[in-house]
Amino acid sequence: MIRACAIAVVVAAAVLIAGCGDSDDGPLEVFAASSLRDVAPKVDRAPRYTFAGSDELAAQIRDGAPADVFLSASGTPVQELRAAGLVEAPFVFASNRLVVVVPAANPAGLNAFAELARPGLKLVLGGEGVPIGDYAREALAAAGLEAALENVVSLEQDVKGVLGKVALGEADAGIVYATDVRAAADDVRELAIPDEVQPDVRYYAAVVSAGDVERAAEFVRRLAREEGAGALRAAAFLPVPNRAE
Amino acid sequence: MPSRAFGIALWIALASAVLFLTLPVLALFLRVPPDELVAQLASERAREAIRVSLTTSLVAHALILGFGTPAAYLLATKRFRGRAFVVSLLELPLVLPPAVAGIGLLAAFGRSGLLGEELGALGLSIPFTQLAVVLAVCFVASPFYVRAAIAAFEAIDPRLLDASRTLGADRGRTFRRVALPLAAGGLGAGSTLAFARGLGEFGATIMFAGSLPGRTQTAPLAIYDSLDQDFDVALALGALFVVFSILILLAAKLIPLWTRSASISPFPFARSRST
Numbered sequence: 059m060i061r062a063c064a065i066a067v068v069v070a071a072a073v074l075i076a077g078c079g080d081s082d083d084g085p086l087e088v089f090a091a092s093s094l095r096d097v098a099p100k101v102d103r104a105p106r107y108t109f110a111g112s113d114e115l116a117a118q119i120r121d122g123a124p125a126d127v128f129l130s131a132s133g134t135p136v137q138e139l140r141a142a143g144l145v146e147a148p149f150v151f152a153s154n155r156l157v158v159v160v161p162a163a164n165p166a167g168l169n170a171f172a173e174l175a176r177p178g179l180k181l182v183l184g185g186e187g188v189p190i191g192d193y194a195r196e197a198l199a200a201a202g203l204e205a206a207l208e209n210v211v212s213l214e215q216d217v218k219g220v221l222g223k224v225a226l227g228e229a230d231a232g233i234v235y236a237t238d239v240r241a242a243a244d245d246v247r248e249l250a251i252p253d254e255v256q257p258d259v260r261y262y263a264a265v266v267s268a269g270d271v272e273r274a275a276e277f278v279r280r281l282a283r284e285e286g287a288g289a290l291r292a293a294a295f296l297p298v299p300n301r302a303e
Numbered sequence: 304m305p306s307r308a309f310g311i312a313l314w315i316a317l318a319s320a321v322l323f324l325t326l327p328v329l330a331l332f333l334r335v336p337p338d339e340l341v342a343q344l345a346s347e348r349a350r351e352a353i354r355v356s357l358t359t360s361l362v363a364h365a366l367i368l369g370f371g372t373p374a375a376y377l378l379a380t381k382r383f384r385g386r387a388f389v390v391s392l393l394e395l396p397l398v399l400p401p402a403v404a405g406i407g408l409l410a411a412f413g414r415s416g417l418l419g420e421e422l423g424a425l426g427l428s429i430p431f432t433q434l435a436v437v438l439a440v441c442f443v444a445s446p447f448y449v450r451a452a453i454a455a456f457e458a459i460d461p462r463l464l465d466a467s468r469t470l471g472a473d474r475g476r477t478f479r480r481v482a483l484p485l486a487a488g489g490l491g492a493g494s495t496l497a498f499a500r501g502l503g504e505f506g507a508t509i510m511f512a513g514s515l516p517g518r519t520q521t522a523p524l525a526i527y528d529s530l531d532q533d534f535d536v537a538l539a540l541g542a543l544f545v546v547f548s549i550l551i552l553l554a555a556k557l558i559p560l561w562t563r564s565a566s567i568s569p570f571p572f573a574r575s576r577s578t
Contacts, residue, residue, distance in 0.1 A: 066315075067323040117531035165414070180431060182513070187532045211431035213520075214511025215528070223513065227415035228430040 085126050086273050089115040089130035091189065091261065092216040093154065093235045097293040098129070101286045102277060111216035112136075113187040119144060119266060126269030127277055129261065131217075131235075132189035136262040146271070148264035151281045153296040155236040155256055156190075156197055158249040159224045166230035171251045174198070174231060175205040181221050182229040185213035190220060193257045194233035200255035221246070235259070237294045258299070331542045335535055343539035351517045352525035353538065359433055359521065360501045363440035367448050367497055372490065375452030378465070390453065397446040401506025404442050405468060408511040412438065417482035436519050444501035450494020455486035488559035495558065499551040502543070 086105035088124040090098050091112045098107055105127070108115070116135035119125050120142065128145055131154075139145045156210045160168050166179055174181060182192025191213065198206050211229065220232040225245035239248045263281055265274040278287050287297070319488045332340070343349060378390060394403060411417045422429060429435050459482060467477040483490075507525040512519040514528060522540050529537040 064319070064322040064326050067319045111531075114530045161415075163415075180428075185514070185528060210515060210520075212515050213528075226409060226413065228409065229415050279338070 061265045081100040085095060086126050086270060087268075088127045088277065089119065089123070089125040090127075090128065090129040091115070091133040092218045093131055093190070093238055094129055094261070095218065096241055097237070097289055100289040100293070103279055105277060107214075109218075111184070111188040111190075113189070114215060122268075124269070125266045126271075126274040128264045128266055128279075130189070130264070131259070131261055132192065133260060133262060134187075134266050135189075136193075139264065143267065144226065145264035145266050146275075148262040149278075149282070150260045150298050151263045151278075151286070152261040153193075153288050153299055154259040154261070155296065156233055156251050156259070157236045157252060158192055158231055159221065159234050159239060159240060159242075160231045160249065161224055161227040161229075162245050162247055163227060164247060165227070168231055171201065171249055171255075172203065174209065178213045179204060179206075179209040179211070180228075180230040182212045182214060182223045182232040183210055184220055184233075185215060186219060188214070188216060188225055189259075190217040190234060193259055196257040197233070197251055197255045200257070201252070240294070259301070261295075311430055320535065328545050329434075331538055331545060335538050339535065340539045340542050343533075345544060346533075346539075348516060348525060348529065348533065349536050349540055352447070352522045353543075355433070355436070355517065355520060356502055357435040358391040359440060360498060362433075363444065364494070364498050365438045366413045366437070366441055367445045367501075369370050371445055371449045371484075374450055375449050376456050376482060377480030379453045380461075380482075393449050394446050401443060401504070402510065403450050404439065404507035405510025407508060408435070408439060408442060412511075430511060431513045431515070431519060433512075433519060436508055436521060439507040439511050440501040440504050443504050443507055444497045446498035447500050448490075448493045451496065452486070452490055455489025455493065456482060458489065459485045461484075482527055488561070491558040492555045495551050495554045499548060 079118075084106065087108070088098065088105040089108045089110075091229050092109045095107075095109045098109075108123075108125070110118075110131060112130040112135045114128070115123075115128060116139055119128060119139060128136060128139065129151075130148075136145065136148045140148060143285075158168070158171055158174065160166070166176075168174075168176075168179075174259075183194045184190070195207070197253075198204060212223060214223065217238055221234050221238050221242055223229040223233040224234075225242040227245075233251075236248070239246060263278045265271055265278055281290075292298070330482075335343075344353075374393075378386060409416060409430065412422065412435075413419055414423065414430060416429055422552070427434075429438065463481055463485065464477055467481045468474075472480065502521075503523055505520070507526070508519070508521060509524055514520045514524045516528075517527070520528065522544065526537045526540045
């Protein structure tokens with residue numbers, strides 16, 4: 059009886075919302091890393107996209123969010139889902155580089171990656187587990203700039219959060235993907251991060267097992283074919299490194 | 304018979320509503336065993352978040368009481384042109400989406416905001432600091448207190464205030480010795496609600512203050528941040544909020560009852576001057 063009442067409310071809500079046209083037979087649902095926000099619709103306009111930090115999207119898929127495709131900005135979230143049997147075998151479809159962004163006015167007068175360790179700076183990074191945050195910490199560690207972590211004033215949920223805080227001029231610097239800079243080209247300047255400390259950024263595509271597997275596989279194939287690769291290249295994403303795993 | 308069916312329908316509706324609203328709350332406690340919840344609360348992440356939340360909320364609350372009480376007293380006891388408009392302005396944050404509050408605070412107090420240059424000249428940079436959390440909490444929580452305080456002061460029989468004045472007390476003394484004690488119940492209830500709203504503040508804080516564990520990451524931000532990796536920490540903090548919210552509700556309901564019985568008002572029904 060108790061369960062029946064609670065379920066009645068949920069069913070009533072489901073009926074009402076279905077009446078409002080939120081049906082199952084909609085477009086393909088693609089959950090994609092925030093850094094793909096501008097390029098994904100250019101690969102294929104048809105799907106409905108949800109953009110967020112890859113770790114957060116993976117958590118949503120684990121909780122049963124209705125995704126058909128998962129595009130992750132790093133291996134960890136997608137491999138965890140794979141281990142749990144929630145997605146089909148993933149493959150790498152693009153690569154990226156990191157850059158430092160500073161507000162156009164450059165209030166801290168930064169000129170180089172190495173200066174991020176200068177005391178008193180306001181640095182914004184992605185959070186723990188968020189791909190852009192983990193890649194950034196990897197690059198800082200590789201460059202021996204662990205002191206820069208003392209300058210972190212905020213840990214954001216995804217790369218757009220990092221870019222936003224810098225573009226608004228509130229933070230002195232942030233670390234984002236090279237492909238993100240275009241979206242805020244008027245508000246930020248970019249400083250290069252040297253090749254030898256660049257982390258190995260890989261984007262993974264995976265078909266979600268509980269989703270519309272057939273249409274999802276078609277979308278994923280499109281990413282790898284010329285039309286997808288062309289759109290990714292045009293947006294400055296890098297081709298897949300040769301040593302695929 | 305139809306009347307009986309109607310009665311049953313009412314009970315079913317009530318049972319459904321109660322169950323739907325309590326199930327998520329119960330589920331928080333059922334997903335993880337109680338001792339595990341307590342253990343998670345002792346984790347560094349949870350402790351830091353609770354500490355940040357309490358510090359910022361207490362400071363914000365002192366500001367809300369310090370500025371809100373006299374402001375509400377003035378609005379309750381003085382009629383002036385534009386008063387209704389001023390009251391509406393103070394209530395605006397109540398209906399404003401927190402995200403709008405966050406972007407507004409950035410636009411006003413951010414480094415490149417309206418007052419950014421003046422604040423910078425004073426050596427103040429507000430975003431990403433605990434001060435930013437305090438301002439966000441003040442912005443969203445103060446209307447809860449101010450509204451209740453205006454109502455509480457308006458409910459005082461004006462003849463008591465007049466009597467105090469004729470007996471020689473000046474306005475300040477009348478406020479301290481007569482108005483404040485008589486309004487205490489309403490003020491206390493409003494104060495607890497505002498404190499609860501402030502502790503739960505999320506949207507404006509994450510936009511204006513960012514999220515850094517140990518500095519600006521309050522308990523609600525920690526719940527959001529823990530969702531993908533430390534789900535148990537998120538659940539534990541959630542459960543703590545449930546317990547706290549129950550206490551707040553009880554307090555908000557009990558404080559007025561308890562102070563009313565101690566009221567020194569000779570009139571059982573205070574004449575309301577509210578419009």
